[in-house]
Amino acid sequence: MLRDQLDRVCDEADTLIVAGDLTNFGKPEEMEPLLNIFVRLRLPIIVVLGNHDYECGHQAELAETMSAAGIKVLDGSTHQCEDVGFAGTKGFVGGFGRGMLTAFGEDEVKTFVRAGIDEAVKLERAMSQLRTAKRVVVLHYSPIAATVQGENPEIYPFLGTSRLAEVVDRHGADLVLHGHAHHGKPDGKTPAGIAVHNVAITLLQAQDPPAVYRIFDV
Numbered sequence: 001m002l003r004d005q006l007d008r009v010c011d012e013a014d015t016l017i018v019a020g021d022l023t024n025f026g027k028p029e030e031m032e033p034l035l036n037i038f039v040r041l042r043l044p045i046i047v048v049l050g051n052h053d054y055e056c057g058h059q060a061e062l063a064e065t066m067s068a069a070g071i072k073v074l075d076g077s078t079h080q081c082e083d084v085g086f087a088g089t090k091g092f093v094g095g096f097g098r099g100m101l102t103a104f105g106e107d108e109v110k111t112f113v114r115a116g117i118d119e120a121v122k123l124e125r126a127m128s129q130l131r132t133a134k135r136v137v138v139l140h141y142s143p144i145a146a147t148v149q150g151e152n153p154e155i156y157p158f159l160g161t162s163r164l165a166e167v168v169d170r171h172g173a174d175l176v177l178h179g180h181a182h183h184g185k186p187d188g189k190t191p192a193g194i195a196v197h198n199v200a201i202t203l204l205q206a207q208d209p210p211a212v213y214r215i216f217d218v
């Protein structure tokens with residue numbers, strides 16, 4: 001049971017990071033059971049929202065509910081736990097490398113691409129505020145193609161965008177965490193060699209033994 005498995009995280013970790021999709025349909029009532037588990041954990045919790053959390057248009061309410069419970073919701077913002085700085089944002093789709101969609105042609109395409117650029121700008125703003133030596137980036141969408149491999153290649157462009165990796169590499173980080181790609185790979189690197197880990201729960205559950213979290217040292 002999730003509650004029992006998460007209870008142990010307090011003994012093993014200093015901070016719990018959740019990389020989005022805390023709900024299936026973004027309904028506030030879906031959040032309640034998870035929130036009840038989180039508040040009992042008594043350790044700092046940092047989250048970003050995922051696309052599922054936007055489904056019903058209540059994303060602001062979800063973020064406010066978590067903030068009121070003491071959970072740090074990153075949305076183009078930062079948080080510091082002891083000597084580690086965290087910068088986070090949801091991110092967006094758009095594709096990777098030479099396959100990245102550019103803002104050319106119809107207004108609709110430009111609007112779509114603009115949403116991805118806006119998320120990259122939010123990450124840029126957050127990372128530029130970090131003053132800690134150790135830096136962790138939290139995203140929902142993937143910044144690299146390597147950690148979405150295993151998904152159907154036709155949907156790669158909808159699993160993240162290299163625009164996020166460009167920002168990470170420009171500012172430097174010790175670790176990047178993301179979710180969203182349920183059937184991707186757990187580990188990869190940005191073009192500059194920064195470690196990226198896909199912590200989608202489906203991948204954690206596929207470990208032996210199955211887990212609901214993964215421990216990282218920074």
Ligand SMILES: [Fe+2]
Binds near residue numbers: 021050052179180181
């Ligand atoms: Fe997602």
